[in-house]
Amino acid sequence: MENVQAPTAALLTPETLLKHWQGHRGLTRRVIEAFPEKDLFEFAIGGMRTFAVLAMEIIDLTGPGIKGLATGEWSQGPMPHHSGEGMSKTKEELLTLWDETTKRLEIYWPQIPVEKFDDKVKAFGMYDGTILSSILYFMDNEVHHRAQGYVYLRALGIEPPAFWDRP
Amino acid sequence: MENVQAPTAALLTPETLLKHWQGHRGLTRRVIEAFPEKDLFEFAIGGMRTFAVLAMEIIDLTGPGIKGLATGEWSQGPMPHHSGEGMSKTKEELLTLWDETTKRLEIYWPQIPVEKFDDKVKAFGMYDGTILSSILYFMDNEVHHRAQGYVYLRALGIEPPAFWDRP
Numbered sequence: 001m002e003n004v005q006a007p008t009a010a011l012l013t014p015e016t017l018l019k020h021w022q023g024h025r026g027l028t029r030r031v032i033e034a035f036p037e038k039d040l041f042e043f044a045i046g047g048m049r050t051f052a053v054l055a056m057e058i059i060d061l062t063g064p065g066i067k068g069l070a071t072g073e074w075s076q077g078p079m080p081h082h083s084g085e086g087m088s089k090t091k092e093e094l095l096t097l098w099d100e101t102t103k104r105l106e107i108y109w110p111q112i113p114v115e116k117f118d119d120k121v122k123a124f125g126m127y128d129g130t131i132l133s134s135i136l137y138f139m140d141n142e143v144h145h146r147a148q149g150y151v152y153l154r155a156l157g158i159e160p161p162a163f164w165d166r167p
Numbered sequence: 168m169e170n171v172q173a174p175t176a177a178l179l180t181p182e183t184l185l186k187h188w189q190g191h192r193g194l195t196r197r198v199i200e201a202f203p204e205k206d207l208f209e210f211a212i213g214g215m216r217t218f219a220v221l222a223m224e225i226i227d228l229t230g231p232g233i234k235g236l237a238t239g240e241w242s243q244g245p246m247p248h249h250s251g252e253g254m255s256k257t258k259e260e261l262l263t264l265w266d267e268t269t270k271r272l273e274i275y276w277p278q279i280p281v282e283k284f285d286d287k288v289k290a291f292g293m294y295d296g297t298i299l300s301s302i303l304y305f306m307d308n309e310v311h312h313r314a315q316g317y318v319y320l321r322a323l324g325i326e327p328p329a330f331w332d333r334p
Contacts (some may be wrong), residue, residue, distance in 0.1 A: 011181065011281055011284045011285075011299065012178055012299060014178065016299075017178075024307075045321060046318065046320075046321030046322040047321060048318065048321050114178055132178065132179065141330070143307055144311075144314040147312070147313075148317065150311075150315065151212055151213065151319075154213030157213070163311055
């Protein structure tokens with residue numbers, strides 16, 4: 001029975017999935033950094049939200065999300081920062097919150113045992129799914145909104161960081 | 168030993184991953200459909216490529232990519248369509264190619280045994296990785312470029328399909 005988890009390793013382990021996500025998070029952080037301070041909070045296209053607000057949505061899903069998935073506690077509600085007074089006012093504040101979220105992910109992730117990824121959850125008390133489907137949603141949502149930041153940067157004449165560069 | 172693969176099922180099976188990808192592909196198809204014919208091939212922001220070309224890149228990675236990963240044959244090279252004479256001239260042609268790619272994915276995917284996902288490959292004869300990392304790259308790249316299409320649609324005053332709607 002020593003090898004019982006070997007087939008898991010062959011497809012995707014929790015460690016691999018977390019590393020993949022953190023690679024994406026590192027890239028998203030560099031996209032935040034690439035914005036001029038003013039444009040981060042003011043520039044948008046077609047009535048969309050600024051990249052600061054999009055980044056804050058990612059923070060709001062990821063931080064409270066991973067805690068909720070690991071502990072079942074969703075007391076913060078879905079959107080504590082980006083729609084209220086917790087919204088960062090500067091790039092530095094936003095990056096600090098980003099880094100706290102990165103650490104939070106490292107803390108709570110190992111508290112989810114591999115056999116629980118298929119458990120049903122109601123994320124943020126509202127969204128039906130499993131632990132895994134919620135995590136995939138958070139990740140996809142990050143790639144989605146980050147890519148919108150790429151278009152903002154291009155429209156501003158700024159070269160974004162390379163999409164494939166996620167060490 | 169009957170239960171040896173149970174932990175795989177708990178995290179992510181090839182079937183679950185394919186279903187997740189096809190859900191994304193269905194959404195990307197609806198984003199293509201949402202573009203007016205002319206804008207699909209002509210509209211862009213900040214010197215970026217049109218959404219037709221971005222969609223064709225997704226086709227070029229996914230179709231030849233899944234065949235290469237399943238069979239080891241990469242003879243088509245990385246980009247047969249979007250940079251050459253294979254480039255679709257109409258939305259209808261593009262959607263037809265899209266649907267052929269969707270079918271191709273269904274055909275080749277089951278030919279990759281679960282225990283091979285961790286095998287090293289050089290995708291398109293150029294990109295070092297594993298079968299799984301290549302697949303994740305193709306999927307992430309699709310979400311990334313599709314999201315750029317969302318910004319184009321918003322800039323055109325068109326409401327894009329809901330990001331979370333991936334049945």
